[in-house]
Amino acid sequence: MCGIVGIFDMRQMRDIDLQLLTRMNETQHHRGPVEGGVHREPGIGFGHRRLSIIDLSSGQQPLFNEDHSVVVVFNGEIYNFAALMEELTRLGHTFRTRCDTEVIVHAWEEWGKDCVHRFRGMFAFSLWDRNKQTMFLARDRLGIKPMYCALLDDGMFLFGSELKALMAIPGLSRELDPCAVEEYFAYGYVPEPRTIFKGAFKLQPGHTLTLKVGGALPAQQKFWDVPFKAHAPMSAEDTEQELIVKLRDAVQSHMVADVPLGAFLSGGVDSSAVVAMMAGMTSEPVNTCSIGFNDQAYDESVYAAEVAKQYKTSHYRETVDKDDYGLIDTLARLYDEPYADSSAIPTYRVCELARKRVTVALSGDGGDENFAGYRRYRYAMAEERVRSALPASLRKPMFGFLGNVYPKADWAPRMFRAKTTFEALARDLVDGYFHGVSVMPDRVRAQLFSDGFKRSLQGYSAIEVMRKHAANSPTDDPLSIIQYVDMKTWLPGDILTKVDRASMAHALEVRVPLLDHEFVEWASGVPSAMKLHGQEGKYVLKKALEPHLSHDILYRDKMGFSIPLASWFRGPLREHVRQALLGSTLADTGxxxxxxxxxxxxxxxxxxxxxxxxxxxxxxxxxxxxxCMGVEEQRPLAAA
Incomplete structure (x- = not known):
């Protein structure tokens, strides 16, 4: 796990400023505190910060092929590197290390752009081929590892693992993108490929970018997509058995490491499943960690302890204060652009805890997206059943009217808070889903923004992000469509971004076996009725795990990583909120x-x-x- 940066002169192959390259590299020191390296030649500069995981004694980057004509910087892990190394050796390639990074340069020599199809893992890399005068960038299929890019007015192309690396270059414009602001206040993050800055963008998951000297900036090229291709019919029992086989394979492939390895254990279904599989693959106790809260309403560590006892793990638990709001400014500096998932706070803490024991931790992220575990999938499918029962000519005006006149009754019991549901029923599947998951629905954003800002949007709405992905969906099944949309938006933009920044802040590598692309491909072909069965999400996963985990672990209500924001804003953060929201910082943006x-x-x-x-x-x-923008002097929060 590492941080990578680079500068490429697309015009005249001018010399790269070593001071600027080094400055970019050092902004990401936290991602790779073990060692760093840079490489320069006319028109190209690469930098790398290393967190050693495999082949600790060698594998330093930037790394070259035999004649130094190909050089690569790489962030991530190629889990099938040993098999690829054997294959490439048979094809005549010579290896100087036993690290996965060297596989990339030889795979490029052998298969060119198609090399990405051979890699099983999480990766973001860039390589320079001097003989072909070509720079090639790639990002893994699900977007586990990040890649930020920018083309400056002077023809210099920049890339880095974090946006802060690009911000180290004076030529990068800090002008905010109004469309990105609109998207942020709808989703709580800025979806790919935008960044908060007009002049920077993200390389999208499952995409590559090929740059040539003297050429223009080309479009990103897709090399993979979630297929949602139905399997041949098989019984529920056979599906459950195959799921366990596939899950074991994914977990086992993610356990290769030359450093201490463990797992996050929240006590939820997904992390417990990963630990259950790990426990059967090693003679040593699995290292597990969890955090508890000092308020029982937010604490599920008792369930983690149950799984740890069942599988005799070496379990480590710490309790944190539920009022852990002192991290707000720390998180803003970590994420570089606006990011509003409050579970980033406990995620930061559990990564901090894990790093005391291990260098690599497996997590259960991806289970909800693969097997429809979120409550919002249940709500969306219930709404879709109503839509399908009524003609649009009747449904839209009727529910549109009810949505307009029904009060926003936040104080009432849930059964009486129907305004959002009525509004969603007046829309189609994708618009209704967007309305349901938005942190600020259209009617709130319409009040939030000034008239001047609305004009700058020129009619643009954040719903276009979901519409674009839904239009490209390989399936017409309603549940699969919204799963697909989530895999393109919520998963890389929120979940994986959260885990990457929180873990890298502590020089911890987090691996996500449930997002192994072979497992995702298989899971996407499972019938929707086996994922969301009645009101039970992740049904087939839970049934498959019944021999491995208790009923309470599998079927208790999902808690998530919650923190008491509502009470913070009325209590200990009351004055800070008033200053932040009503002060000059937001007002001066216009x-x-x-x-x-x-x-x-x-x-x-x-x-x-x-x-x-x-x-x-x-x-x-x-x-x-x-x-991140230096708008005003930092205002310290009360101590947590």
Missing amino acids: FFNMAFLQEMVEQHQSGRRDYTAPMWTLLMFEAFLRN
Whole structure:
């Protein structure tokens, strides 16, 4: 696990400024504190920070082929590197190390751009082929590892594992992209391929980019997609048995390491499944870690302890204060662009805990996306059943009217909070799903933004992100469509971004076997009715795991990594929220309707409305402006 950076002169192959290259590289020291290296030649400069996982004594980067005509910088792990090394050796290639990085340069020599199809793992890499005068960049299929890029006005192309590496270059414009701002306040993150800056972009998951000297910036090329291709019919029992075989294979492939390895164990289905599989593959106890909260309403560590006892793991648990809000500015600096998933706080803490014991940790991320585990899938499918029962000519005006007139009753029991449901039923599947998952739905964003900012959008709406992906979906099954959309948006933009930054802040490598691409391909072909069965999400996964985990672990209500934001905003963060949302930092952008922000704060803190998600999203945007844009002096929070 590492951090990579690079500069490529697309025009005249001018010399690369060593000081600038080094500055870029050192912004990512936390990603690779073991050692660093740079390489320069006319028109090209690569930098690398290393966290040694495999072949600790060699494998330093940038790494070359035999005659130094091909050089690579690589972030990630190629889990099938040993098999590829054997194959490439038979084809006449000579290896000087036993690390996965060297496989990339020889695979490029042998198969060119098609080399990415041979890699099983998580990766973001860039290589320079001097003989072909070609620079090639690639990002893994699901977007586990990040890659940020920019083309400057002077023809210099930049890339880095984090946006802060690009921000180290003075020529990168800091102008905010209004469309990215609109997307952030809809999703809580900036979806690929945008970044918060107009002049930078993300290499999308499952895509490559090929640059030539003297050429223009080309379009990104897709090399993989989630197939959602149905399997040949088989019984439920056979499907469950095959699921366990596939899961064991994915977990085993992710356990190769020359450093201490363990797993996150939350006590949920997915992390418990990973630990159960790991325990059967090693003679030593699995290292597991979990965090608990000092408030039982947010603590599920008792379930983690149950699984740890069952599989006799070496379990490590720490308790943290539920009022752990002192991380707000730290998170803003880690993520480089606005990011509003509040579970980043406990994720940061569990990575901090894990690093005390291991260098590599396996996580259960991906289970909900693969097997429809989120509650929102249940809600979306219930709404879709209503839509399919009524003609659009009747449904849209009827539910549109009800959505307009029904009050926003945040204070009422859930069964009476129907406004959002009515609004969703007036829309089609994708628009309704977007409406349901948005941190700020259209009607709230319409009040949030100033008239001037709305004009800068020129009619653009964040729904276009989901519509684009839904239009490219390889399936017409409603549940599979929204799973596909989530795999293109929520998964890389929120979940994987959260884990990458939180883990790399502590020089910890996190691996996600449930997002092994072969496992994802297989899971996508399982019938929807076996994923969401009645009201039970992840049904087939849970049934398959019944011999391995207790009923309480498999079928208890999902908790998630929750923190008490609503009470923070009415209690210990009351004054900080008022200063952040109503102060000059947000007002001076000209983006916001400050009268609505005033109303939002007053109504939330009085208890009349619940604006928790919008307020957290605004709070993290304000923290981004202060910590990443240097808008004003940093304002310390009260100690957590």
